[in-house]
Amino acid sequence: MSIDIEDLAARIAAGERRALARGITLVESTRADHRAAAEALLDRLADPSRMALRVGLSGTPGVGKSSVIEALGLRLTGAGHRVAVLAVDPSSSRSGGSILGDKTRMERLSREARAFIRPSPAAAQLGGVARRTREAMMLCEAAGFDVVIVETVGVGQSETLVSRMTDVFLLLLAPAGGDELQGVKRGIMEIADLVLVNKADGDLAAQALRTRADYAGALRLMRARDTDPEGIPAARTISALTGDGLSEAWAEVERLAAWRRESGVTARRRAAQAGQWFEDELRAGIEALLSSDRALAARLDELRARVEAGHAAPGAAAREALDPLMRALDGAAESP
Amino acid sequence: MSIDIEDLAARIAAGERRALARGITLVESTRADHRAAAEALLDRLADPSRMALRVGLSGTPGVGKSSVIEALGLRLTGAGHRVAVLAVDPSSSRSGGSILGDKTRMERLSREARAFIRPSPAAAQLGGVARRTREAMMLCEAAGFDVVIVETVGVGQSETLVSRMTDVFLLLLAPAGGDELQGVKRGIMEIADLVLVNKADGDLAAQALRTRADYAGALRLMRARDTDPEGIPAARTISALTGDGLSEAWAEVERLAAWRRESGVTARRRAAQAGQWFEDELRAGIEALLSSDRALAARLDELRARVEAGHAAPGAAAREALDPLMRALDGAAESP
Incomplete structure (x- = not known):
């Protein structure tokens, strides 16, 4: 094109x-x-003035991520917000995209004029997924979307990735017995600002309340309280089916986001995130450079072959490979 | 020094x-x-001719890793092998080293003339731990150790790292109820060549057998059979206390290692591993280069600040930062 x-x-x-x-x-x-x-x-x-409230949402398959996002999204668009939904699915290259793969899973929200839904691209590497998602997020913000929800499936690394590109991170759970608490990885509990126990309706209502109580205690223990306002992290029950608890949960998200904005946490965090993205891009750029320069690439291949055969140590070979780059830089520094 | x-x-x-x-x-x-x-x-x-049998061993705390390594190590040194034990503990920077931190945990083995035990260094990054461990491994091999055991605690990423630097990967488990099978991450089951259920003695003997049976089935399902000899991956019961099953388990390790050596799997795998280490070193070298060149470092700082303030996109800024490097390389290529 x-x-x-x-x-x-x-x-x-x-x-x-x-x-x-x-x-x-x-x-x-x-x-x-x-x-x-x-x-x-x-x-x-x-444009730093166009920045959405960036919300990460994670949950294992079957927990109701799509239903919750649809119910929440419809409320937000109804209240005048413009809502974009992106997905990070590191498994999509193998599974063909298990989340958001079918837009009809959010049929009503996808018909909303103020909503924009984009499934996860099929990508081989988590690094590639990260770049594309954060760039898609920047485009959504530039297009005037003031809420961006980044959905991910619970597989550890992708949560960390999503929490590093969002302002508030939500963990979605299903009602479960207390002994299943251990099934949620500690690392994910540590980054969750708000745990939402979905399906708090009908027969599961009582169990959802118990699950909420189990997690509320665990959450408090795991987080340093002084970085957040009173009562955060918190656990709440919601129902995507009946809508119960959704407004309250979103109010909590906004309260936390406002506190972080006013206390300078958000600005610091976004600056650090952007700095990290710059480093990532720099690294990708250098790798592209190394493979595109023909003489350098040939030298690399030769050294790699020696290392693979066990005749050279990786570190010394890398140092040798980078020697022309070092000399080129020295030469560039000396010329007027 | x-x-x-x-x-x-x-x-x-x-x-x-x-x-x-x-x-x-x-x-x-x-x-x-x-x-x-x-x-x-x-x-x-x-020296490609001095290569040990590299064995990775993983297990959660309390499963008896040290006792198993000691019991196995004493048998191997007794049979004339020279055995080195290294540890990868990504958590050691925080916990102060929870594995191998105290050599007295392998008191008898550490007194053996043909054994060498080295605890995990305190390091901030998994990448750093990886480099040091594989370099320590190379030194052990150069020193004539013909068996190198790399121990790691079960936290996901470190197992992958250890399996990528070893020839055979062992997963050590304790006897447990069948419902706890899910507690072992699928990814770890997928890389395990042999599951060893420890503490198959006294009151736990029957439970250990049941656990073995539970895992034997799961292992077979998860692995592509055609890459391994008949019967591998396998699950076995052992007892570090009584020594039961240790000789059989080690025979299995040697059988698998021999098959992989003879079928060319080991050579291919080691070449790929060395190639990957070269890439890692190359990346580390470039980062060191970027921060050591003063003009480049100043330019990087300026661009990073613009990105952090939201006035430049990370990708475009990285491209701009690398421009002098690109021109320097072009100049170097043109000069005689």
């Missing part, structure tokens, strides 16, 4: 959903020319 | 345990001059 970046940027900034979808397709592409265009687009749209 | 690399290499190659310990201290150091010396040492000692 031939891309008029200026035009695309203007249409995204005007909030056009089709332009936004096209922009996301661009950042998802691995073609070199697309990547350059994507970077130009993102740089043009960089 | 002033280091005579040639002398140190010679003494390590002669199998001197004190020289080996000193070499490992050198590869664990983060000082730049020590790093250069460590790389020179490793490169000098690189």
Whole structure:
């Protein structure tokens, strides 16, 4: 495709959903020319004044993530918010996308004019998924979406990744016996700001309350209280089916987000996140550079072969490989 | 310390345990001059003909890792093997080292002339732990140890890391009820070549047998059978206390290792591992390069600040940062 970046940027900034979808397709592409265009687009749209409330939501399959996002999303769009939903599914390259793969799972929300739903791209590496998701998030913000929900399935690394690109992190659980508390990895409990026990309706209502109580205690123990306002992290019961507890849960999210904004936590956190993304991009850029320079690439192949055969140690070989780069830099520094 | 690399290499190659310990201290150091010396040492000692049987062993705390390694190690040294034991404990920076922190936990083995035991270094990053462990392993091999056991505690990422630097991976379990099978992460079951159910003695003997049966079935389902000889992966009961099953378990390890060696699996796997280590070292070297070049470092700081403030997109800023490197390389290519 031939891309008029200026035009695309203007249409995204005007909030056009089709332009936004096209922009996301661009950042998802691995073609070199697309990547350059994507970077130009993102740089043009960089605007610190347009930042959404970024909410991460994690939960194992079957816990009702789609139903909760749909119920919550409809309330938010009904109240005038513009809501974007993105997904991080590191398993999608194998499973073909188990979350958000079918938009009809959020049929009503996807028909809303103020909502935008984008499934997870199939990507081989978690690093690739991270880049695409944060870039898609930036595009959604540039398009004027003021709430971005990033959904992920519970497999450990992806939660950390999502919590590192969002402001508030929610863990969704199903009602369960107390002995199953251990099934949630400690690391995930540590990053959760709010635990929501879904399906608190009908026969499961009482069990949901007990689960909530089990987690409320565990959460408090795991978090340093002084970084958050009174009562956070918290555990709540909700029902995507009846809508019970959703407004209260969202009020809690907003209260926490407001406290973090006012106390400077959000600004510090976003600066640190952006700095980290820069480092990630730098690393990716260097790797691309190493493989694109022909003489360097040939030298690398030769050294790699020696290391693979056990005739050279990896560290010394790497040092030797980087020698021309070092000398090139020295030369560049000495020239006027 | 002033280091005579040639002398140190010679003494390590002669199998001197004190020289080996000193070499490992050198590869664990983060000082730049020590790093250069460590790389020179490793490169000098690189010798594909001196390769040990590398065995990874993982298990949660309390499962009896130290007792099993001691009992197994004493049998192996008694049979003439030279056995080195290393530990990977990613949590040691926080906990102060929960595994192998106290050599007296393997008191008898540590007194053996043909054994060498080295606790996990306190390190902040898993990447750092990986590098030091594989370098320590190379030094042990250069020193003539023909069996290297790398112990790790069960926390997910460290098992993957250890399985990537060893030839055979053992998972150690305690006797447990069948409903606890789910507690072992699927990913760890997938990399285990052999599951050893310890404490198959006294009152727990019957339960150990049931646990073995539970895992035997699960293991077979999870592994592609065609890459291994008949009957592997397998589950066995052992007792570090009585010694029951240890000889049979080790025979299984050797049978698998021999099959992998003869079928070319080991050679392919080690070449791939070495290639990956080279890539890791390359990446670390580039990062060191970027921070050591002053003009480049200043430019990086400036661009990072713009990204952190939200005024530039991470990808475009990284591209800009790498521009001088790219031009330097082009210049170097053009000069005679």
